Amino acid sequence: xxxxxxxxxxxxxxxxxxxxxxxxxxxxxxxxxxxxxxxxxxxxxxxxxxxxxxxxxxxxxxxxxxxxxxxxxxxxxxxxxxxxxxxxxxxxxxxxxxxxxxxxxxxxxxxxxxxxxxxxxxxxxxxxxxxxxxxxxxxxxxxxxxxxxxxxxxxxxxxxxxxxxxxxxxxxxxxxxxxxxxxxxxxxxxxxxxxxxxxxxxxxxxxxxxxxxxxxxxxxxxxxxxxxxxxxxxxxxxxxxxxxxxxxxxxxxxxxxxxxxxxxxxxxxxxxxxxxxxxxxxxxxxxxxxxxxxxxxxxxxxxxxxxxxxxxxxxxxxxxxxxxxxxxxxxxxxxxxxxxxxxxxxxxxxxxxxxxxxxxxxxxxxxxxxxxxxxxxxxxxxxxxxxxxxxxxxxxxxxxxxxxxxxxxxxxxxxxxxxxxxxxxxxxxxxxxxxxxxxxxxxxxxxxxxxxxxxxxxxxxxxxxxxxxx
Amino acid sequence: xxxxxxxxxxxxxxxxxxxxxxxxxxxxxxxxxxxxxxxxxxxxxxxxxxxxxxxxxxxxxxxxxxxxxxxxxxxxxxxxxxxxxxxxxxxxxxxxxxxxxxxxxxxxxxxxxxxxxxxxxxxxxxxxxxxxxxxxxxxxxxxxxxxxxxxxxxxxxxxxxxxxxxxxxxxxxxxxxxxxxxxxxxxxxxxxxxxxxxxxxxxxxxxxxxxxxxxxxxxxxxxxxxxxxxxxxxxxxxxxxxxxxxxxxxxxxxxxxxxxxxxxxxxxxxxxxxxxxxxxxxxxxxxxxxxxxxxxxxxxxxxxxxxxxxxxxxxxxxxxxxxxxxxxxx
Numbered sequence: 087x088x089x090x091x092x093x094x095x096x097x098x099x100x101x102x103x104x105x106x107x108x109x110x111x112x113x114x115x116x117x118x119x120x121x122x123x124x125x126x127x128x129x130x131x132x133x134x135x136x137x138x139x140x141x142x143x144x145x146x147x148x149x150x151x152x153x154x155x156x157x158x159x160x161x162x163x164x165x166x167x168x169x170x171x172x173x174x175x176x177x178x179x180x181x182x183x184x185x186x187x188x189x190x191x192x193x194x195x196x197x198x199x200x201x202x203x204x205x206x207x208x209x210x211x212x213x214x215x216x217x218x219x220x221x222x223x224x225x226x227x228x229x230x231x232x233x234x235x236x237x238x239x240x241x242x243x244x245x246x247x248x249x250x251x252x253x254x255x256x257x258x259x260x261x262x263x264x265x266x267x268x269x270x271x272x273x274x275x276x277x278x279x280x281x282x283x284x285x286x287x288x289x290x291x292x293x294x295x296x297x298x299x300x301x302x303x304x305x306x307x308x309x310x311x312x313x314x315x316x317x318x319x320x321x322x323x324x325x326x327x328x329x330x331x332x333x334x335x336x337x338x339x340x341x342x343x344x345x346x347x348x349x350x351x352x353x354x355x356x357x358x359x360x361x362x363x364x365x366x367x368x369x370x371x372x373x374x375x376x377x378x379x380x381x382x383x384x385x386x387x388x389x390x391x392x393x394x395x396x397x398x399x400x401x402x403x404x405x406x407x408x409x410x411x412x413x414x415x416x417x418x419x420x421x422x423x424x425x426x427x428x429x430x431x432x433x434x435x436x437x438x439x440x441x442x443x444x445x446x447x448x449x450x451x452x453x454x455x456x457x458x459x460x461x462x463x464x465x466x467x468x469x470x471x472x473x474x475x476x477x478x479x480x481x482x483x484x485x486x487x488x489x490x491x492x493x494x495x496x497x498x499x500x501x502x503x504x505x506x507x508x509x510x511x512x513x514x515x516x517x518x519x520x521x522x523x524x525x526x527x528x529x530x531x532x533x534x535x536x537x538x539x540x541x542x543x544x545x546x547x548x549x550x551x552x553x554x555x556x
Numbered sequence: 557x558x559x560x561x562x563x564x565x566x567x568x569x570x571x572x573x574x575x576x577x578x579x580x581x582x583x584x585x586x587x588x589x590x591x592x593x594x595x596x597x598x599x600x601x602x603x604x605x606x607x608x609x610x611x612x613x614x615x616x617x618x619x620x621x622x623x624x625x626x627x628x629x630x631x632x633x634x635x636x637x638x639x640x641x642x643x644x645x646x647x648x649x650x651x652x653x654x655x656x657x658x659x660x661x662x663x664x665x666x667x668x669x670x671x672x673x674x675x676x677x678x679x680x681x682x683x684x685x686x687x688x689x690x691x692x693x694x695x696x697x698x699x700x701x702x703x704x705x706x707x708x709x710x711x712x713x714x715x716x717x718x719x720x721x722x723x724x725x726x727x728x729x730x731x732x733x734x735x736x737x738x739x740x741x742x743x744x745x746x747x748x749x750x751x752x753x754x755x756x757x758x759x760x761x762x763x764x765x766x767x768x769x770x771x772x773x774x775x776x777x778x779x780x781x782x783x784x785x786x787x788x789x790x791x792x793x794x795x796x797x798x799x800x801x802x803x804x805x806x807x808x809x810x811x812x813x814x815x816x817x818x819x820x821x822x823x824x825x826x827x828x829x830x831x832x833x834x835x836x837x838x839x840x841x842x843x844x845x846x847x848x849x850x851x852x853x854x855x856x857x858x859x860x861x862x863x864x865x866x867x868x869x870x871x872x873x874x875x876x877x878x879x880x881x882x883x884x885x886x
Contacts, residue, residue: 090659094653102642102644362642368640369637369638370635370639370641372607372636373607373609373632373633373636373702374630374657374658376608376626376629538609
């Protein structure tokens with residue numbers, strides 16, 4: 087084996103695959119554009135916020151008790167206070183699922199967002215009890231058509247709300263409560279409509295509590311149960327209960343990353359091998375290097391393609407985790423293990439691809455031989471839920487020792503919150519190494535014979551015959 | 557002088573089919589050898605074994621003094637019969653890649669590639685993708701790939717197939733130049749008169765066996781002419797009178813020329829003198845045997861009892877594909 091020749095083959099393999107428009111666009115530009123678009127979308131969303139609505143809300147309060155509550159609810163101070171409260175809850179929720187640091191970060195951004203948004207200004211006007219709703223609706227129509235000029239922005243009529251006489255107080259004890267009807271000017275902000283609806287409903291409810299003699303404060307007290315961080319009891323002591331994002335997101339991302347990196351390299355290896363064979367360039371190459379050098383060079387070249395993808399995507403992923411202050415969930419050791427399992431998974435897949443690529447005459451013939459390989463690549467997806475739910479179950483442990491799915495299972499376990507013991511990591515790496523050597527050895531035999539075989543598409547029987555032959 | 561290639565009772569089978577059987581061969585350095593034989597005779601298999609692309613089932617082989625070509629690949633130039641290029645690669649880049657793969661230094665490689673492209677009149681396509689080239693152009697590019705690293709041994713498997721007469725002549729000149737530079741050249745062809753016009757030594761392969769291994773001159777001497785072509789001054793069939801001349805076995809008029817077959821052991825020159833004495837002659841010549849004649853005689857010889865017509869048809873069928881190209885080679 088001549089290292090110089092291997093490096094030449096690998097170099098060509100890498101440049102002809104990775105330094106192409108298609109690859110750069112597919113693998114780099116699209117994710118980069120997407121990554122750039124996310125903050126852009128956030129900025130656009132914030133800047134595209136329409137100016138807060140200003141104007142008058144007429145309330146025809148037949149009950150005579152709802153209006154006062156509404157005025158309070160729709161005052162700027164109240165609105166601001168409610169928004170602050172929402173932000174606090176979001177932060178609390180995110181702290182719950184993603185950890186304290188992330189929660190603080192989200193609180194910060196929510197506060198920032200809240201500061202950017204202007205509070206709508208409402209003038210709530212009570213009409214005379216015998217006022218005609220149709221007349222107010224007519225005014226809104228005239229304002230829209232321009233028939234009625236709006237001198238002061240606050241004169242703009244935003245809505246008219248008709249509250250039933252029995253909305254908060256039942257007319258008869260055995261009848262239900264009445265309700266309300268709101269009419270809105272078109273094209274109002276979503277949140278203006280929300281605020282007004284909320285105001286009516288909240289006010290009616292407040293009045294009902296009072297009228298029924300129920301203490302609102304007491305009810306709130308009853309409903310509120312403070313949430314404390316749950317703990318998991320472990321051998322060493324206690325720890326925070328694993329959160330959703332850590333148990334599912336990190337393993338699934340690791341798994342998908344591993345599959346993308348191995349499949350990309352493997353797929354390209356298959357196509358370039360078939361191309362070399364169908365172009366008849368292979369014998370020209372064989373005059374310069376041995377089949378082993380050619381296969382090794384090609385596998386190494388595509389390994390570089392796969393690793394670049396892995397490197398780029400994983401650094402993007404780690405950057406994202408750091409940005410969201412979730413970096414606690416990944417460690418250098420874990421990333422190193424992901425790379426080790428990537429190597430093992432890649433070499434196994436590459437040996438299949440090299441063998442298939444050398445055996446067939448064109449892509450179409452490759453399909454039938456590829457089916458079992460693709461099915462095999464699907465298995466880790468089926469194992470995702472059971473393995474992630476209980477990373478140390480018998481199923482997880484046993485499947486960790488079955489190449490070629492072993493690296494995929496192990497990657498999920500290693501990146502889970504309950505990583506497997508070190509001996510299992512060492513043992514699975516050992517098992518996979520043996521498998522890699524065996525698969526590469528078999529692939530080399532098929533590769534040597536297959537490269538110069540043209541004609542009848544081979545099946546598994548012929549492949550086995552070639553292995554015996556070489 | 558030592559041998560560039562040596563083969564001792566080399567045998568190769570594919571499953572039950574015997575592709576090459578007991579081939580002994582020694583090709584001295586600096587010679588120009590032609591492997592001839594019809595399609596499927598075992599030429600490519602023999603060449604692939606010399607190149608260590610295939611390995612013999614039994615027998616010994618040495619190439620450039622080494623046990624196999626694996627150790628001396630960089631000193632061998634090879635133009636396979638199944639040849640191709642990287643379609644998406646640019647011509648110059650492809651040649652540079654091949655040169656580097658053959659162990660050439662990157663420095664000075666580019667001018668060398670350009671120089672070669674100029675010599676085969678392809679300088680203007682250096683920046684084009686290989687797929688844009690015609691088949692003949694690709695073949696010239698592949699030839700460059702095989703000689704770029706100035707190999708000691710050049711092996712060309714059917715180098716002329718698919719070339720037009722002009723390019724065929726160009727390639728023949730290039731091969732001759734390689735030979736006169738002291739390189740050992742082996743080339744195979746199923747078009748026998750191509751070998752006749754280039755080689756100084758012929759190896760004939762038939763059904764996996766070597767049936768002939770000699771210089772062109774020796775072959776002609778050995779398969780001595782038993783035929784004389786004569787044009788008489790008076791038109792008409794003179795076969796009967798000619799047949800009565802001493803030493804003549806029989807005569808036949810064909811296209812105005814009398815084809816005269818001599819008896820065994822008769823000296824053709826003496827027979828010619830007698831023929832000129834017997835009739836008024838416009839022209840008379842000894843019909844030299846073509847390689848095809850030799851081939852037919854060998855395979856229809858005592859042991860084989862093959863039908864000569866059948867063998868000729870077999871050769872002709874092999875040449876059919878290159879029919880258009882033949883005119884330029886002769």
